Amino acid sequence: MEHLGFIRDKLDIKILILYILEKLPRPVEPVTLSDLALFDGGFTWFDYTDCLGELIATGHISEENGKYAITEKGRRNVNTVSSSLPYTVRAKAERLTAPVAAAMRRASMIETDIEPGPKGGKSVSMRLSDGVGEVISMRLAVPDETQAKTVEKRFRAGAEEIYNDILQLLLEP
Numbered sequence: 001m002e003h004l005g006f007i008r009d010k011l012d013i014k015i016l017i018l019y020i021l022e023k024l025p026r027p028v029e030p031v032t033l034s035d036l037a038l039f040d041g042g043f044t045w046f047d048y049t050d051c052l053g054e055l056i057a058t059g060h061i062s063e064e065n066g067k068y069a070i071t072e073k074g075r076r077n078v079n080t081v082s083s084s085l086p087y088t089v090r091a092k093a094e095r096l097t098a099p100v101a102a103a104m105r106r107a108s109m110i111e112t113d114i115e116p117g118p119k120g121g122k123s124v125s126m127r128l129s130d131g132v133g134e135v136i137s138m139r140l141a142v143p144d145e146t147q148a149k150t151v152e153k154r155f156r157a158g159a160e161e162i163y164n165d166i167l168q169l170l171l172e173p
Contacts, residue, residue: 006086007042013051015085016040016093018060018070018078023097026104027067036096040089105131110159112152117141122148128159136163 007016020036021028028036037048052068055061060074070078082090113125122145127137142148155162 006089007040010051013043013047014055015081018074019082020093020097021070022075022078024101027069029067033068110156114148124148124151126155128163
């Protein structure tokens with residue numbers, strides 16, 4: 001079967017995988033990496049998994065806790081050879097990875113923990129940083145695990161808005 005994409009040989013597949021990982025600020029889930037890498041259509045899932053396995057075996061990619069990250073060796077090599085990928089492939093890879101990278105950066109600035117409360121119930125700790133330092137930290141007591149998970153989920157989804165709302169309430173005359 002004839003493939004239609006620009007990437008066809010193993011070396012280009014490996015460079016593409018490294019190129020994508022180099023654009024991401026944190027380790028990535030296997031399904032996310034495969035979704036990002038298989039956009040070209042010039043190679044199959046089997047080609048991709050073979051190349052990924054070889055990159056792990058050669059130390060270009062590390063696998064920890066079920067996630068993949070580029071190593072320093074992989075970063076050095078991809079920075080040297082990434083220009084060999086067609087410009088359109090690099091541009092599309094950057095377009096696809098940008099929102100994933102932004103979501104990863106945002107997620108790294110939001111921390112939550114659920115712990116048993118001092119007098120029963122649960123205690124939800126929530127922190128938001130701006131990449132330089134912590135901008136808000138609070139602990140909320142809630143009666144049960146269900147409410148704790150709801151608070152945690154809503155804080156993760158809208159931490160910036162919650163921070164702005166609290167700031168506005170505190171600064172209003």
